[in-house]
Amino acid sequence: MIKLRLKKYGKKRExxxxxxxxxxxxRRDGRPLEELGFYNPRTDETRLNVPAIVTRLKQGAQPTETVRSILEKAKVFEQVNG
Structure with a gap:
């Protein structure tokens, strides 16, 4: 099963x-099938490749709870259902 989840990178405490x-x-930091976006919790910056995310969701990919909340804030699920 394909999941949409967060892959950690950067320095300690950054x-x-x-x-x-x-x-x-x-594993969490393993080789992904596709990179779909970026999230920085310190500055709350988010960059998403919305068309690619919508495509993956329509193919049946399951987002984790954290990714789901990020996508809900960006209103991505409205585009999947619409």
Whole structure:
């Protein structure tokens, strides 16, 4: 199963995350199928590749709770259903 989840990168105490599509059996920082966005919790900056995310969701990818909340804030699910 494909999941949309956060991939950790950056320095200690300066962590940022990439939103990636990855096989659920892979480890957190493993090789992703596709990078779909960026999230920085310190500055609350988010950059999303919305068309690619919508495509992955329509293919059946399951977002984690954190990624789901990020996507809800960006109103991505409205585009999937619409």
């Amino acid at each position: 962590v940022s995350y990439r939103i990636v599509a990855i096989n659920s059996a892979s």
